[in-house]
Amino acid sequence: MAKAFKYGLKGITGFLEPAERELLRSLIDDVISMLQPAEHASTDPLAALIGLDMDVQEPTDRAVRRLLPNVMKDDDGASLEFRQLTERSLRETKIGALRAAALDLDKDDVVLTAEGARHWSMALNDVRLVLAERLDIRDEADAEHVHRMQDWSQAEDVESYLALVYNFTTWLQESLVQAMLQSLDSRT
Amino acid sequence: MTLSVALGPDTQEGTRTGTEASTDSLTAPDIPWNLVIWNDPVNLMSYVSYIFQSYFGYSEAKANKLMMEVHKKGRSIVSHGSKEQVERHAVAMHGFGLWATVERATGGNGGTSRNSGKSGGSGQGKGKRG
Numbered sequence: 001m002a003k004a005f006k007y008g009l010k011g012i013t014g015f016l017e018p019a020e021r022e023l024l025r026s027l028i029d030d031v032i033s034m035l036q037p038a039e040h041a042s043t044d045p046l047a048a049l050i051g052l053d054m055d056v057q058e059p060t061d062r063a064v065r066r067l068l069p070n071v072m073k074d075d076d077g078a079s080l081e082f083r084q085l086t087e088r089s090l091r092e093t094k095i096g097a098l099r100a101a102a103l104d105l106d107k108d109d110v111v112l113t114a115e116g117a118r119h120w121s122m123a124l125n126d127v128r129l130v131l132a133e134r135l136d137i138r139d140e141a142d143a144e145h146v147h148r149m150q151d152w153s154q155a156e157d158v159e160s161y162l163a164l165v166y167n168f169t170t171w172l173q174e175s176l177v178q179a180m181l182q183s184l185d186s187r188t
Numbered sequence: 189m190t191l192s193v194a195l196g197p198d199t200q201e202g203t204r205t206g207t208e209a210s211t212d213s214l215t216a217p218d219i220p221w222n223l224v225i226w227n228d229p230v231n232l233m234s235y236v237s238y239i240f241q242s243y244f245g246y247s248e249a250k251a252n253k254l255m256m257e258v259h260k261k262g263r264s265i266v267s268h269g270s271k272e273q274v275e276r277h278a279v280a281m282h283g284f285g286l287w288a289t290v291e292r293a294t295g296g297n298g299g300t301s302r303n304s305g306k307s308g309g310s311g312q313g314k315g316k317r318g
Contacts, residue, residue, distance in 0.1 A: 066287075072289055072291065086279050089279075090279055090282055090283060094283065097283075121235060121238070122283065122285060125230075126285050140190070143230070170232070184238070184242060
């Protein structure tokens, strides 16, 4: 069983079983593959280099749209224009955090610097956002319904399995963030 | 937002200082854009508070107050400034996975928040983007 993250002298530390690390690695890989920017034939290499993507569109997949939301509520045109300027580098930021977290999964004991912890919290959050879309978590009642699923022996279909995975990543992120909050406190 | 394993944060107010309000009254006329954070059932309350503290440099009390406002009212204006400033913050919030939008400050913000407009600061806190 995984151990909750703790803040101590060595920084933020945690422990994950091999199967848990394998699970996290595959979840992270899934999210990375969703975030890889599409290469268009017309992509201007110089524009790509400075992070512009004039061919970008609002994502059609709900989960990707949640990871890369519109910057304006009621102005799709302005949001799209903003995407052209920022979405590529936002995708890269997210992929960077996910890759960094995946690298830390090579050992049972996870020892994180402040930077590493931040990458982990971002990566776990993106993983949870994607799982939540797949589980159709739309409001607090849905979240509560999923949260009640805690017993691995009940996992008899894909949805209940996903719910258990979601709850595991939620628990892991909560323990990590509590440790990060402690590290903030101790700095002041 | 969701409250999972840990208990809810202490949302007591009272540690706000008077300087925030006075700074606000000096800069308010020059503030045309707001950064809005929207509620969703996935992001952890602790995580949202952590981001408000680490990125914007807000006190724990202020971060928790804004976080509870997002949770209870569905949205909160957590920062304001020039369009470029709030857009930069919005990208950083999207990086963290929060649902953030920018909007032109219209004066009356629909009563969505009593005092979040006073949250002050353009995010030049101890936090940084990465």
